[in-house]
Amino acid sequence: MLAFILRRLMQSTGVLFVMSLLVFFGVYAIGNPVDILVNPNADQQDIARAIAELGLDQPLYLQYWHFLTSALSGDLGRSFSTGIPALELIFQRMPATLELAAASMAIAIVFGIPLGLYAGLRPESKLAKGIMAGSILGFSLPTFWVGLMLIMVFSVWLGWLPPTGRGDTVDLFGVPVSFLTLDGWTHLLLPATNLALFNLALLIRLTRAGTREVMVQDYIRFARAKGLSDSRIIGVHVLKNIMIPIVTIVGLEFGSVIAFAVVTESIFAWPGMGKLLIDSINQLDRPVIVAYVLLIVLMFVLINLVVDVLYSLLDPRIRLADSGGTR
Amino acid sequence: MTAAAASGRPPLLRVEGLCTGFPSRAGMLHAVDGVDFSLDRGEILGLVGESGSGKSVTGFSILGLVDPPGRILGGRVLLDGVDLAALDEPARRAIRGKRIAMIFQDPMMTLNPVLRIDTQMIEAVTAHEATGTAQARERARAALVQVGIAAPDERLLAYPHQLSGGMRQRVAIAIALVNRPDVIIADEPTTALDVTIQGQILHEMQALVRESGTALVWITHDLSVVAGLADRVCVMYAGRIVESGPVDAVLDAPRHPYTRGLIDSVPAMNPRGRPLAQIPGNAPSPVDLPPGCTFRARCSRAIERCGDMPPLEAPADEGGGGGDGTRARTVRCWNPVPLPAQGSR
Numbered sequence: 218m219l220a221f222i223l224r225r226l227m228q229s230t231g232v233l234f235v236m237s238l239l240v241f242f243g244v245y246a247i248g249n250p251v252d253i254l255v256n257p258n259a260d261q262q263d264i265a266r267a268i269a270e271l272g273l274d275q276p277l278y279l280q281y282w283h284f285l286t287s288a289l290s291g292d293l294g295r296s297f298s299t300g301i302p303a304l305e306l307i308f309q310r311m312p313a314t315l316e317l318a319a320a321s322m323a324i325a326i327v328f329g330i331p332l333g334l335y336a337g338l339r340p341e342s343k344l345a346k347g348i349m350a351g352s353i354l355g356f357s358l359p360t361f362w363v364g365l366m367l368i369m370v371f372s373v374w375l376g377w378l379p380p381t382g383r384g385d386t387v388d389l390f391g392v393p394v395s396f397l398t399l400d401g402w403t404h405l406l407l408p409a410t411n412l413a414l415f416n417l418a419l420l421i422r423l424t425r426a427g428t429r430e431v432m433v434q435d436y437i438r439f440a441r442a443k444g445l446s447d448s449r450i451i452g453v454h455v456l457k458n459i460m461i462p463i464v465t466i467v468g469l470e471f472g473s474v475i476a477f478a479v480v481t482e483s484i485f486a487w488p489g490m491g492k493l494l495i496d497s498i499n500q501l502d503r504p505v506i507v508a509y510v511l512l513i514v515l516m517f518v519l520i521n522l523v524v525d526v527l528y529s530l531l532d533p534r535i536r537l538a539d540s541g542g543t544r
Numbered sequence: 545m546t547a548a549a550a551s552g553r554p555p556l557l558r559v560e561g562l563c564t565g566f567p568s569r570a571g572m573l574h575a576v577d578g579v580d581f582s583l584d585r586g587e588i589l590g591l592v593g594e595s596g597s598g599k600s601v602t603g604f605s606i607l608g609l610v611d612p613p614g615r616i617l618g619g620r621v622l623l624d625g626v627d628l629a630a631l632d633e634p635a636r637r638a639i640r641g642k643r644i645a646m647i648f649q650d651p652m653m654t655l656n657p658v659l660r661i662d663t664q665m666i667e668a669v670t671a672h673e674a675t676g677t678a679q680a681r682e683r684a685r686a687a688l689v690q691v692g693i694a695a696p697d698e699r700l701l702a703y704p705h706q707l708s709g710g711m712r713q714r715v716a717i718a719i720a721l722v723n724r725p726d727v728i729i730a731d732e733p734t735t736a737l738d739v740t741i742q743g744q745i746l747h748e749m750q751a752l753v754r755e756s757g758t759a760l761v762w763i764t765h766d767l768s769v770v771a772g773l774a775d776r777v778c779v780m781y782a783g784r785i786v787e788s789g790p791v792d793a794v795l796d797a798p799r800h801p802y803t804r805g806l807i808d809s810v811p812a813m814n815p816r817g818r819p820l821a822q823i824p825g826n827a828p829s830p831v832d833l834p835p836g837c838t839f840r841a842r843c844s845r846a847i848e849r850c851g852d853m854p855p856l857e858a859p860a861d862e863g864g865g866g867g868d869g870t871r872a873r874t875v876r877c878w879n880p881v882p883l884p885a886q887g888s889r
């Protein structure tokens with residue numbers, strides 16, 4: 218197991234290196250940040266000084282070399298526009314995004330798995346058909362439109378929930394969080410729901426398909442023949458068998474939700490990393506973009522690793538390669 | 545067993561006029577159509593038939609485990625005189641696995657692949673009794689020893705995929721035995737196994753049943769298994785019992801042409817070199833069963849009267865009548881195979 222984890226982490230450094238290369242040169246190719254950053258009234262001397270200050274007068278390979286050497290010591294550079302270290306900027310925004318992502322995954326899991334189970338156990342019922350029809354909407358309606366509709370209905374017409382911002386936050390271990398205050402909850406609910414809809418639909422369909430597949434297996438009939446209660450059969454025998462695809466999707470989607478909450482964060486003016494990324498791209502703020510992408514890659518690598526480890530816990534037939542086990 | 549019948553005590557398990565059907569587009573499919581039999585403690589009943597004859601559905605119907613939309617259409621399943629079909633689901637669940645246990649055909653599929661053996665055995669105990677886990681575990685261990693599993697402590701911690709097919713079927717049998725049920729319904733439990741393992745398991749099951757007084761319904765398509773194992777046999781065809789009686793009597797002197805055909809189809813009973821006898825045609829589709837005797841179209845002894853459904857009764861030349869109709873030698877045929885001449889066997 219340990220060997221497996223170490224191997225995976227080593228592979229991931231290769232991925233990180235390639236990604237940094239791609240993004241670094243990619244952003245360079247888009248345009249010159251100095252054109253955006255410098256005051257339009259600045260003279261040639263000011264511009265030259267700004268270029269020198271940002272290190273943009275050096276050849277590109279040298280710029281990358283400087284980036285790489287300082288990155289190895291944990292310094293991913295300073296934002297061109299604010300001068301604040303890129304990592305610090307991202308970490309300031311990260312709690313908001315993590316909170317939003319966690320809340321949306323929680324909504325998707327808490328509603329998706331029971332609804333999917335119901336639809337799988339009673340596939341002919343009207344409610345099950347309604348759930349499945351609803352899940353198609355969850356897949357197909359675009360996030361930005363649903364977000365706008367949520368604001369329209371719950372904030373503008375009904376006036377129940379605030380449309381934007383994070384609301385009151387409380388420090389939990391030095392990290393500001395919204396979910397411990399009532400005001401924070403009301404702010405969190407709409408964007409989290411909006412972000413959850415796609416995954417909710419996905420989990421419903423996945424759980425339903427898995428349930429239908431497992432329910433006709435002989436071991437379920439055998440469990441019945443043992444006289445087990447329905448709750449034991451569904452809660453243990455069925456659920457444990459359908460958990461593997463669910464864990465995969467939850468893991469991968471959690472990563473996606475963090476990385477691509479951009480649209481939802483923009484609509485609800487949620488002060489998270491996604492909004493930071495959009496602003497940075499607009500300003501061609503290369504250090505922030507590179508740092509953001511690298512962090513996201515690292516996160517995906519870690520999530521995949523956790524998912525793989527969870528597999529081996531859920532399904533005894535799966536053994537992690539190179540685990541050095543005896544059987 | 546005759547003693548029990550004579551004393552007037554109801555048999556342990558009695559199935560009366562059991563009908564189970566599956567609704568389909570073409571109407572109700574009668575998978576089981578009026579099956580009667582009874583069973584006493586310590587008795588082994590062989591339920592023999594081809595695929596689709598309704599023998600497995602009979603087993604599932606007794607436990608109330610027919611897959612929806614299939615359902616029991618009529619008849620009674622009496623366990624010690626109590627009609628199981630009339631019980632509500634919680635009451636039936638309390639009987640399943642506790643008083644009537646079942647063993648399935650394919651040991652590769654009957655154990656849940658993601659749960660350890662101990663989990664699956666202990667839950668079978670705790671589903672019916674408020675026993676502590678440690679005590680249930682001890683019972684599970686004892687059951688594994690009973691079915692001849694070496695190193696039971698190690699096996700308890702194993703997952704199903706770490707065990708061989710024969711071992712898994714033994715675990716399934718141990719699960720069936722763990723609550724000391726009154727009746728075990730075994731649905732072709734040795735079909736998927738090697739012949740050597742099959743022999744061992746048959747032998748062990750027979751010993752276990754004798755020793756504990758458990759009644760056993762052994763569902764199979766294999767007459768040779770029934771010959772060595774069962775006390776009595778019921779032959780099923782197209783959802784009905786066509787012949788029943790003590791195993792030796794039925795196998796030595798089959799009266800129904802279908803039973804005769806089944807016996808002749810067993811290669812071991814065929815003289816060497818002679819082409820193997822076979823029953824012409826196929827089993828009828830349950831969607832449109834022909835009127836009258838369902839075997840008529842494939843029967844060499846069919847007569848005009850076979851257009852009416854014959855009753856299941858004692859053949860006239862074996863004394864007729866007698867018994868309570870579910871235990872005696874009975875055959876469902878207007879023109880039964882004649883008894884072999886004296887001394888020919």
